[in-house]
Amino acid sequence: MSRKKAARGKASPRSPRSPKASPSSSSSGSGGGGSSGRSGRGLAAAAAPSSGLVYPSRPSISHSGEFYDMAFKVMLVGDSGVGKTCLLVRFKDGAFLAGSFISTVGIDFRNKVMSIDTTKVKLQIWDTAGQERFRSVTHAYYRDAHALLLLYDVTNKSSFDNIRAWLTEIHEYAQQDVVVMLLGNKADSTHEREVKREEGEKLAKEFGVPFMETSAKSGLNVELAFTAVAKELKHRTMKEPEESKFQLQEYVDKEMRTVGCCSS
Numbered sequence: 016m017s018r019k020k021a022a023r024g025k026a027s028p029r030s031p032r033s034p035k036a037s038p039s040s041s042s043s044g045s046g047g048g049g050s051s052g053r054s055g056r057g058l059a060a061a062a063a064p065s066s067g068l069v070y071p072s073r074p075s076i077s078h079s080g081e082f083y084d085m086a087f088k089v090m091l092v093g094d095s096g097v098g099k100t101c102l103l104v105r106f107k108d109g110a111f112l113a114g115s116f117i118s119t120v121g122i123d124f125r126n127k128v129m130s131i132d133t134t135k136v137k138l139q140i141w142d143t144a145g146q147e148r149f150r151s152v153t154h155a156y157y158r159d160a161h162a163l164l165l166l167y168d169v170t171n172k173s174s175f176d177n178i179r180a181w182l183t184e185i186h187e188y189a190q191q192d193v194v195v196m197l198l199g200n201k202a203d204s205t206h207e208r209e210v211k212r213e214e215g216e217k218l219a220k221e222f223g224v225p226f227m228e229t230s231a232k233s234g235l236n237v238e239l240a241f242t243a244v245a246k247e248l249k250h251r252t253m254k255e256p257e258e259s260k261f262q263l264q265e266y267v268d269k270e271m272r273t274v275g276c277c278s279s
């Protein structure tokens with residue numbers, strides 16, 4: 016069995032739910048960002064993304080009129096229902112999508128320009144459908160991703176168990192030096208919790224990836240997760256010799272201690 020097949024075999028995402036949007040309804044987000052993926056607008060950008068890092072010699076301007084110095088592609092991946100769209104909407108708009116769950120169809124993206132030290136970093140964030148039937152669409156996007164935020168749902172053990180299969184898939188399709196961060200989402204749901212924080216930490220350690228728990232609902236660590244990834248990508252790109260190497264997990268741990276965060 017090929018590695019690809021093995022990865023697929025292991026992954027057993029939640030049973031598919033009927034999406035409310037049709038792939039043909041889409042023109043994916045550009046400029047200020049695409050749709051949230053909630054109302055059937057802007058879903059399922061079928062065309063492969065244009066490749067590569069934007070690191071212009073002078074600031075560029077985004078479609079929303081914001082200047083930026085460098086741009087990166089970040090993908091959100093993980094089982095259906097773990098909260099990828101909600102995490103993106105929380106980060107981009109500071110809101111939580113409560114109410115009935117509508118699965119993402121295919122793939123969608125939104126942009127956000129962040130100030131990292133004195134640099135303007137544009138993140139183009141791709142929200143992928145977690146459902147197995149869209150996997151072949153999302154595979155095409157992995158190779159252009161500079162960072163992957165891999166989510167599981169702390170209230171859903173099988174989404175955690177599937178992380179190994181997701182990591183196999185990432186190794187198969189993404190660039191070798193892609194930045195990967197593991198996120199245990201829905202940390203606000205203390206009563207329904209099925210995965211302890213320590214289990215997430217242990218798995219992340221095993222695979223050598225940084226880890227934190229998040230909540231798209233409360234906003235816990237959402238900004239931090241994207242900031243940490245943006246910092247890592249910026250440091251990798253600038254490679255300033257006098258700068259000491261940026262340590263992503265150290266940064267995350269320090270920031271979490273500072274804000275006195277973390278749920279359990």
Ligand SMILES: Nc1nc2c(ncn2[C@@H]2O[C@H](COP(=O)(O)OP(=O)(O)OP(=O)(O)O)[C@@H](O)[C@H]2O)c(=O)[nH]1
Binds near residue numbers: 118203229
């Ligand atoms: N309590 C809680 N619920 C959340 C959180 N994030 C998402 N949800 C809920 O989980 C459900 C699924 O969220 P989505 O963001 O649509 O999940 P997704 O990973 O994008 O799902 P697919 O599009 O199918 O891949 C929704 O009902 C959300 O309201 C969170 O942090 N806390």
